[in-house]
Amino acid sequence: MSSVYDQLGGEAAINAAVDVFYRKVLGDKYVIRFFEGVDMDKQAAKQRAFLTMVTGGPNSYTGKDMRDGHRHLIKMGLDDSHFDHILCHLRSTLAELGVAQELIDTVISVAESTRDDVLDR
Amino acid sequence: MPTIQYDGQDYFCATDETVLESLERHGVMLPSSCKSGTCQTCLTRALKGKPPTASQQGLKDTLAAQNYFLACICKPDEDMEIGLATISPKYVAKLISKDQMNESIIRIRFELPDEFSYRPGQFINLIRPSDELTRSYSLASISSDPFLELHVKRVPEGRMSTWLFDEVTEGDELSFFGPSGDCFYLPDDPGRTLLLVGAGTGLAPLHGILRDALEQGHHGSIHLFHASLATQGLYLIEELRELAKQFTQFEYTPCVLHGNTPEGGKQGNVVDIPGQVLGSFNGYRVYLCGDPQIVSDLRQKVFMAGASMQDIQSDPFVFAPA
Numbered sequence: 409m410s411s412v413y414d415q416l417g418g419e420a421a422i423n424a425a426v427d428v429f430y431r432k433v434l435g436d437k438y439v440i441r442f443f444e445g446v447d448m449d450k451q452a453a454k455q456r457a458f459l460t461m462v463t464g465g466p467n468s469y470t471g472k473d474m475r476d477g478h479r480h481l482i483k484m485g486l487d488d489s490h491f492d493h494i495l496c497h498l499r500s501t502l503a504e505l506g507v508a509q510e511l512i513d514t515v516i517s518v519a520e521s522t523r524d525d526v527l528d529r
Numbered sequence: 530m531p532t533i534q535y536d537g538q539d540y541f542c543a544t545d546e547t548v549l550e551s552l553e554r555h556g557v558m559l560p561s562s563c564k565s566g567t568c569q570t571c572l573t574r575a576l577k578g579k580p581p582t583a584s585q586q587g588l589k590d591t592l593a594a595q596n597y598f599l600a601c602i603c604k605p606d607e608d609m610e611i612g613l614a615t616i617s618p619k620y621v622a623k624l625i626s627k628d629q630m631n632e633s634i635i636r637i638r639f640e641l642p643d644e645f646s647y648r649p650g651q652f653i654n655l656i657r658p659s660d661e662l663t664r665s666y667s668l669a670s671i672s673s674d675p676f677l678e679l680h681v682k683r684v685p686e687g688r689m690s691t692w693l694f695d696e697v698t699e700g701d702e703l704s705f706f707g708p709s710g711d712c713f714y715l716p717d718d719p720g721r722t723l724l725l726v727g728a729g730t731g732l733a734p735l736h737g738i739l740r741d742a743l744e745q746g747h748h749g750s751i752h753l754f755h756a757s758l759a760t761q762g763l764y765l766i767e768e769l770r771e772l773a774k775q776f777t778q779f780e781y782t783p784c785v786l787h788g789n790t791p792e793g794g795k796q797g798n799v800v801d802i803p804g805q806v807l808g809s810f811n812g813y814r815v816y817l818c819g820d821p822q823i824v825s826d827l828r829q830k831v832f833m834a835g836a837s838m839q840d841i842q843s844d845p846f847v848f849a850p851a
Contacts, residue, residue: 419586427837434833448828452838456587457567466565 411464412511422465425501426456432497439493442481462498462518474525482528491523534577534610542605548573548584549600559600566602573600578609589839591711617706619656620645624701625676627693630764633683634730635694636669638676639703647672649737650714650816652844653707655679657692664689667734667818667844668708671741680733680764684848710734712816712844714741720749724815724836726803726827728756731819732765734844738816743776751776752807756784756799756823760791782806800826804834811835814842821845 413422430452434443443451454477461467478486498519502512533540533548535557542551549561549571561571566586575596584603585593600611622640630636647653649671654663670678684690697703712734723742725735732755739753757763760783769781770793782802783794790796795806800823804810810831817824817831824845832838 423587423837423839427832427839430838431833434829448832448838453567453569453587457563460565460567467567468563468565 412507412515413460413463413465415511416463416505416507418465421505422456422459422463425459425505426452428504429459429497429501430455432501433494436493436497439490442484442486442490459498462515462522464518469522471522471525474522475528478526479528487527488523491526495519531605532608533605534608535612545604547601548598548603548605548609548611552600561601564601566599569599571600572597573603573611574598574613576610576612578605578607580609581606587839589711589842590715590717591713591842594715595711617708618644619704619706621702621704622677624697624699624703626699627697630680631761633762634764635681635683636678637681637693637697638670638678641670641675641677645677645708647708648713649741650712650734650844651708651710652734653677653679653705654709655689656704656706657689658702658704662688662692664849665709665846667710667712667730667737667846669733669736671737671744673744678733678737680730680736682730682848687849710844712738712818712842714738714745714747715814716745716747718749718814719745719747721747722749722813723747723751724803724807724810724813724831725751725753726756726799726816727754727818728799728820728823729762731755731817731824731844731846734818735816736765739772739779743772743779748778751779752782752803753780754782754784754795754799754803754806756786756802758786759788760785760794763791766791799823800830803827804830809835814840817841817843819844819846821847 461469495516499512499516502515531542533542533551540551540555549559552559559571562568580596580598580603584598588597620642622642625638628636647668649668652665652667654665656663666679668677669680670676681690681693683694725739727735742751763783766783773779773781783791784799784802785796795802813836815831815836817827824843828841828843
């Protein structure tokens with residue numbers, strides 16, 4: 409079976425999703441402090457990589473990268489509640505782009521599987 | 530079998546092999562990470578030859594136009610010479626004119642060296658011959674101008690700007706390297722709406738981009754917001770008003786933080802004004818130049834108001850004293 413990534417329309421769909429997703433994240437006062445002072449272009453590239461990974465597109469995801477990339481945020485207080493907010497933005501991004509519910513559930517379960525890596529547990 | 534030239538050496542790229550794989554096979558380790566075209570760590574530039582379009586996925590259009598590509602997903606169609614930077618010859622040109630634009634900004638024009646080509650809005654690195662002090666300045670001229678033009682702000686205790694203001698005179702020779710930068714007009718979509726916002730000498734690249742767009746027949750709307758603390762800090766007001774009369778698609782809005790507002794202008798924070806006037810930036814191509822804090826705040830504002838990250842070009846200036 410083809411991946412959600414292919415069913416969505418590949419790279420072009422991911423580019424559209426990055427804008428919607430990143431806009432939701434930056435608009436969320438509960439998580440914004442983790443993104444302040446971050447280079448927006450670099451951050452958008454990371455989000456593109458993340459969205460590519462959770463939709464099953466070409467990626468080289470490693471749990472170690474995820475741990476190393478978020479450890480400094482854990483010192484700032486990153487916890488499950490923030491992770492939940494991001495999942496919520498991911499879910500609404502996909503819904504807004506008209507992705508079918510079952511595909512959204514698949515993507516969310518992949519994203520959920522990174523929780524312990526992101527929170528370094 | 531395409532040949533990849535890197536750092537003076539030739540490397541053969543096998544069928545179905547990426548540039549990154551080919552170089553790694555020969556012991557050349559470019560920085561890379563995801564190997565799937567997403568993280569952009571392996572961003573490389575083709576100095577000769579053209580990279581396949583597929584190897585430029587996710588890159589900003591102005592980077593793609595300068596033949597940047599992602600080595601990890603690039604299966605070359607033709608021979609290429611690659612590297613991270615072009616090596617610029619040192620150009621020497623005589624100063625033609627120096628004009629005071631307002632209390633703290635001068636416009637300098639100097640000869641266009643024969644072999645020098647650039648895209649208006651890019652910058653050059655100007656060198657002071659006595660000690661090789663180097664500073665970056667954006668090009669405000671366009672390719673059909675018979676000169677190069679820079680706008681220079683007097684920086685308190687700034688060595689380069691003090692020298693340019695007080696010592697350099699007509700006929701003196703200036704030397705420079707360049708051009709560089711990815712803040713320039715692209716003629717791929719002449720009907721698109723453009724937003725240009727800058728403070729102070731951030732107008733220099735925007736003036737180049739604006740005139741370049743008009744000369745290339747851009748017919749979509751072009752909105753320019755030029756800001757300063759007060760009216761005395763603005764410049765080129767009459768020229769820009771004249772352009773707005775001549776080209777109906779162009780709209781010029783001078784902005785001041787306080788004091789009297791020039792006719793047709795706005796008072797307030799330039800970070801907020803474009804959004805107040807235009808509402809959404811969905812589908813816009815955006816150019817932001819000047820003070821780094823203003824550029825950074827505007828970038829977030831226009832993105833949140835609908836501009837795509839891919840379509841926001843910015844050039845934050847750093848003003849170095851001493």
